[in-house]
Amino acid sequence: MADTGQPLAEVFGHLTTDHTEKADRYRSHRLCPFNNKVPNCTKDKAKDPLGVCSIYHENHPVITCPIRFREDWIITDDAASFFFQEDTTWSSLTEVRLNDLHGKSAGNIDIVLVAYDNNGKVNDFGALEIQAVYISGNVRAPFEYFMKDPRGRASMDWSKEPNFPRPDYLSSSRKRLAPQLLFKGGILHSWKKKIAVALNKSFFATLPHLKKVSKSDADIAWLIYDLQLTKGKGKEPGRYCLKKVDEIFTEFEPSLVSITTASPGKVEDFINLLQEKLDEQLETPPVNKTIERPF
Numbered sequence: 001m002a003d004t005g006q007p008l009a010e011v012f013g014h015l016t017t018d019h020t021e022k023a024d025r026y027r028s029h030r031l032c033p034f035n036n037k038v039p040n041c042t043k044d045k046a047k048d049p050l051g052v053c054s055i056y057h058e059n060h061p062v063i064t065c066p067i068r069f070r071e072d073w074i075i076t077d078d079a080a081s082f083f084f085q086e087d088t089t090w091s092s093l094t095e096v097r098l099n100d101l102h103g104k105s106a107g108n109i110d111i112v113l114v115a116y117d118n119n120g121k122v123n124d125f126g127a128l129e130i131q132a133v134y135i136s137g138n139v140r141a142p143f144e145y146f147m148k149d150p151r152g153r154a155s156m157d158w159s160k161e162p163n164f165p166r167p168d169y170l171s172s173s174r175k176r177l178a179p180q181l182l183f184k185g186g187i188l189h190s191w192k193k194k195i196a197v198a199l200n201k202s203f204f205a206t207l208p209h210l211k212k213v214s215k216s217d218a219d220i221a222w223l224i225y226d227l228q229l230t231k232g233k234g235k236e237p238g239r240y241c242l243k244k245v246d247e248i249f250t251e252f253e254p255s256l257v258s259i260t261t262a263s264p265g266k267v268e269d270f271i272n273l274l275q276e277k278l279d280e281q282l283e284t285p286p287v288n289k290t291i292e293r294p295f
Contacts, residue, residue: 016155073092092112224245229241
């Protein structure tokens, strides 16, 4: 894709340049093609959903909606191959609340894969967490602008507008991924249950180095996906399809330490900053005035 300044990659599951009858229908009815809990998109607001599945960054799509990872449920197949033996019978449950010892919620697990026997009795489970990317800037403004005229604004140039939307990988790891591993992951690890994390290739590339182990020794499977453009038939435009491009296996505690530990800068730089602020304070001391006859 050429760098046209169009920030929106997929809107309601379709390219902005897709004007087929199906794409028009999904946009007009605000539908989600990626197995949302209801047929419609519910991102941000149920009545006025922000139907942006992915945005462009450096000419490549980045997934910004966690529901986007549910395409054809390939993430559950990939997670199951890590959690269970090949002949295991299993099913998946979405948005399962996880409580701590005191009954307080540690958050919802995105997807729990449940293994069961011939009588339907649960005998094992694993947790699948989906990590989409936060956005810095404003994505609703270009979305609403596009939706007013999808055909005329399919290749719009939004680059000169304020608050151009971009992926915020740092916030995604510090505000979302790290707390998920710390609280929910900590409980699951204490139960000796495995965790799979589905995330975008570009997001994983920004994480600190994670020490790899064999699949059999791993507590966490990092399932790494990318959106790959497929060609359409005839005059129909192509579409992006979710593809697993890699999987990394790690132990829980070393991964948690790597992700939650900041890379320290030089202490000398911080001392210099303190010196500058102290110098400014000493150069402009406060003026103490005495008020004569206050009454």
